[in-house]
Amino acid sequence: xxxxxxxxxxxxxxxxxxxxxxxxxxxxxxxxxxxxxxxxxxxxxxxxxxxxxxxxxxxxxxxxxxxxxxxxxxxxxxxxxxxxxxxxxxxxxxxxxxxxxxxxxxxxxxxxxxxxxxxxxxxxxxxxxxxxxxxxxxxxxxxxxxxxxxxxxxxxxxxxxxxxxxxxxxxxxxxxxxxxxxxxxxxxxxxxxxxxxxxxxxxxxxxxxxxxxxxxxxxxxxxxxxxxxxxxxxxxxxxxxxxxxxxxxxxxxxxxxxxxxxxxxxxxxxxxxxxxxxxxxxxxxxxxxxxxxxxxxxxxxxxxxxxxxxxxxxxxxxxxxxxxxxxxxxxxxxxxxxxxxxxxxxxxxxxxxxxxxxxxxxxxxxxxxxxxxxxxxxxxxxxxxxxxxxxxxxxxxxxxxxxxxxxxxxxxxxxxxxxxx
Numbered sequence: 001x002x003x004x005x006x007x008x009x010x011x012x013x014x015x016x017x018x019x020x021x022x023x024x025x026x027x028x029x030x031x032x033x034x035x036x037x038x039x040x041x042x043x044x045x046x047x048x049x050x051x052x053x054x055x056x057x058x059x060x061x062x063x064x065x066x067x068x069x070x071x072x073x074x075x076x077x078x079x080x081x082x083x084x085x086x087x088x089x090x091x092x093x094x095x096x097x098x099x100x101x102x103x104x105x106x107x108x109x110x111x112x113x114x115x116x117x118x119x120x121x122x123x124x125x126x127x128x129x130x131x132x133x134x135x136x137x138x139x140x141x142x143x144x145x146x147x148x149x150x151x152x153x154x155x156x157x158x159x160x161x162x163x164x165x166x167x168x169x170x171x172x173x174x175x176x177x178x179x180x181x182x183x184x185x186x187x188x189x190x191x192x193x194x195x196x197x198x199x200x201x202x203x204x205x206x207x208x209x210x211x212x213x214x215x216x217x218x219x220x221x222x223x224x225x226x227x228x229x230x231x232x233x234x235x236x237x238x239x240x241x242x243x244x245x246x247x248x249x250x251x252x253x254x255x256x257x258x259x260x261x262x263x264x265x266x267x268x269x270x271x272x273x274x275x276x277x278x279x280x281x282x283x284x285x286x287x288x289x290x291x292x293x294x295x296x297x298x299x300x301x302x303x304x305x306x307x308x309x310x311x312x313x314x315x316x317x318x319x320x321x322x323x324x325x326x327x328x329x330x331x332x333x334x335x336x337x338x339x340x341x342x343x344x345x346x347x348x349x350x351x352x353x354x355x356x357x358x359x360x361x362x363x364x365x366x367x368x369x370x371x372x373x374x375x376x377x378x379x380x381x382x383x384x385x386x387x388x389x390x391x392x393x394x395x396x397x398x399x400x401x402x403x404x405x406x407x408x409x410x411x412x413x414x415x416x417x418x419x420x421x
Contacts, residue, residue, distance in 0.1 A: 016201070019139040019148075025197040026135045027152050029091055029190040033128040034159020036098045036121050036183050037067055041267075042167040044250050045260040046176035054111040057382050061374035064246045066115055068374070070122025071129065071367030076360050078130040087138075088198045090131040095191035097124035099184040106180030117180075124187075129363035130356065137345060137355040139201050146342045150282015153337040157271035157278065160245060164268035168261045220357045225347040229340060229408045230365035232297070235401040236336050237366040239304070239394045242373015244270070244311070244329060251386055255314050256322065266326065273330025274337060281338025290346070294409050296339045301402035303332035308395030312386035343408060 040047070040063050047063075048055050082090050101120030108114035133149060140148040167179045220226075245267075252263035285293055307328050313321045344358030373393070380389040 014141070016139070018199075019201075021197050022139045023136055023148055023151065025190075025194045026091070026132050027155055029095055029194050030128055030132045030152065030155035031159045031162070032183070032187045032190040033094065033098055033125045034156045035163045036102060036159075036187065037064075037125055038160045038163040038245060039167050039179050039183055040064060040118075041246055041249055042164050042260070042264040043171055043176050043179065045168075045253070046171050050176060051111050051114070057378040058375050059111060061242075061246060061376075061378035063115065063118055065242070065371040065374040066118040067122035067125055068241075068367040068369075068371035070119055071126040072364055072371055074123060074126035074130075076364065078127050078360060078363070081127075082131050082134065082356055087131050087135050087200075088195070090127050091135065091194055091198070092191055094124040094127035094131070095187045095194070097121065097127070099187040099191070102180045102184040102187065106177040106184070126363065126367065129366065130359050133341065133344075133359045134356045135198065144286070145345065146282045146286035147279065148282075149342040149345075150279040150285070150338045153278045153282065153341050154275045156241075156337060157274035157334065160271040161268040161275065164249065164264040164271070168264050172261070220348060220354060221361070223348060225408055226344065226358055226361050228404055229343055229347065230361045232401045232404050232408065233336075233340050233362050234365035234369040235397040235404075236304075236333075236340070237369030238373035239308070239369075239397050240329070240333055240336075241366070241370035243377045243390075243394060244307075246370075246374045247377060247381070248311070251312055252322070255312070255386065256318060266322070269326050270330045270333065273327065274334030277331050277334025278338035281335045282342055285339055285342050290409060293339075293343070293346075294405060296335060297343075297405035297408065298402065300332045300335035300339065301398055301405055303328050303335070305395070305398045305402065307332075308390060308398050311394065312390045314386070347409065 040060075044060065047060070078090070085093075097120050101117045101122075101124065104117030104120060105114055106117075108117060132155075133152060136148050136152050137145055170179045170182060248270075249260075249263040249267040252258045252266055253260055256263075258266065281296060285296060288296070307325050310321045311325050311329075315321075341359075341362060344362050345355040348354035348358040377389055377393055380392060384392070
């Protein structure tokens with residue numbers, strides 16, 4: 001098999017055995033990155049007293065958006081850094097940045113130092129978001145990539161579930177610094193496992209497997225559909241990562257009366273549901289013809305729109321509404337993760353460069369969404385209240401995303417891929 005070309009490798013039907021080891025180590029590294037990103041919201045009850053006078057709702061949102069801002073800056077450079085140093089080296093570098101950033105955060109005695117650690121973590125997460133799916137894509141045949149990427153997209157819900165359930169326990173038992181050092185340790189483990197397991201597949205171009213020049217990569221950014229997809233992803237991430245993942249546990253604690261552990265655990269159920277829905281959606285995307293794939297994105301947005309109305313309701317039916325929001329966000333969010341990420345390579349040329357640039361666009365839009373969503377919601381909520389902020393920000397975002405979902409992919413029985421393998 002070592003003599004086949006990259007094209008022949010991508011067209012084969014059978015998944016090579018090593019691909020599964022690659023998928024697991026890439027996925028584990030990605031889960032560690034998500035755990036690192038989402039360890040902050042469950043620490044709210046500890047961070048506000050520890051940094052009293054320095055931390056308010058807007059600054060707290062900035063602790064989440066700091067990672068996203070770095071992700072925005074790095075999204076496209078990361079695609080070309082991959083070309084220079086290779087997919088494997090980029091993931092190793094990302095894990096090192098995450099570990100170092102977590103150590104800095106655990107040692108921080110001021111918000112400025114805490115922010116500095118978050119910025120370094122943002123470098124690591126920015127690299128993971130671009131390079132990790134490309135690592136998976138180059139190892140799986142085209143007809144199996146939706147399933148593989150659908151499984152990989154569970155990195156965010158699984159990392160979030162683990163963070164929201166374990167971080168409060170660790171902070172309560174050992175202090176709020178302990179989760180930072182624990183995160184650093186698991187990132188080091190991920191670095192070692194990935195470095196041992198990962199190699200390039202047969203037919204890959206050198207150590208990089210990212211073909212083409214800088215101009216070739218820039219030329220791909222003229223693709224209209226990838227930017228429509230990116231805007232949908234931006235709106236989705238502004239609401240889910242920027243608002244729901246950052247603030248919902250605080251809402252449950254401060255407005256509905258749950259303690260910190262229970263509020264975090266309830267919030268994690270959303271990501272737990274997404275964890276199962278995302279790979280199933282990826283598998284469904286593999287089976288649907290191109291002209292029918294857009295239906296998945298329509299369904300997910302229809303599920304998410306009601307949460308823009310009711311997510312932060314505190315009326316007499318607040319607890320029933322809470323469970324409805326948890327279910328709708330879990331299913332809708334999982335469908336987004338399992339469909340939007342795998343759609344990226346579908347609308348770009350079927351090469352490693354095409355996949356990498358697609359993921360760079362999605363990573364850029366994801367981070368832009370969460371970078372804007374967190375502090376913006378914190379500011380609006382502080383002035384006008386939870387419900388008004390949701391109606392003003394989440395509801396129109398989901399409605400606009402629903403409209404745009406009709407234009408991501410060609411529709412109908414005669415739809416053809418815009419690029420052949």
